[in-house]
Amino acid sequence: DAGVIQSPRHEVTEMGQEVTLRCKPISGHDYLFWYRQTMMRGLELLIYFNNNVPIDDSGMPEDRFSAKMPNASFSTLKIQPSEPRDSAVYFCASTGGRNTIYFGEGSWLTVV
C-alpha cells in the first residue's frame, strides 16, 4: 500500500532558479496539505486542498510560491524565483477525513 509519494527527495539549486516539488497523495484521500519545516519555524502549513480545490493558502509566504492540484492524484508546489531562505524540508500530506494525516518522506531543498 503506497503512502504519500514526493519527489524529488533532495534538491540543491542556485538562487533565482525555479523549483518544482511534486506530490502524489494516497489514493482515495480528498485532502492534501503542503507543509514546510525549518529549525526556526517548525512545521508550517503552506496550503491545503480539498477535492483538488485550494481551501486555505494563507500560509504561502510570498507570491514566489504557488501550488496546484490538477487532479486527485497529483499536486505541485512551485517556487519561482527561489531564494536561500526557502531552504527547508517540504512535506506533502494527505488524509481522507478527520483522522490520521499521512506525511510523505519530504523534499529536502537547499538553495545556494
Added chain:
Amino acid sequence: GQQVMQIPQYQHVQEGEDFTTYCNSSTTLSNIQWYKQRPGGHPVFLIQLVKSGEVKKQKRLTFQFGEAKKNSSLHITATQTTDVGTYFCAGELNSGYALNFGKGTSLLVTP
C-alpha cells in the same frame, strides 16, 4: 490566530527515566493529535484525542486531553533509545480541516 504551544523544546534523559511533553492551545480544540518524527524522517501519527478529559495509552505512552480541551500531554514511562525523536501535538485550525502543529519537543535518550 490560534496557536499551539509545546514545552519543553528539548529534553535529554537517561534511558529508563520518564519523559513528559505538554501542549497548550490559545483556543478550545475539537481534537488533538500527536505525531512522532525520527531524526531525518517524517511525522508519523501516534494518536488522536477527542473527548474532554480523555486518556489513552499505547504501551509506555500515555496521552491526556484536558478537561477544557485546551491542553494535552504525552508521558513516556521508562524511556528507551528507540523513543528518540521529536514529538509534535497538533490541533485543527478554525478555518477548516487542517492541523496547526506545535514546534515539538525533541527527546534525546542516552543509554
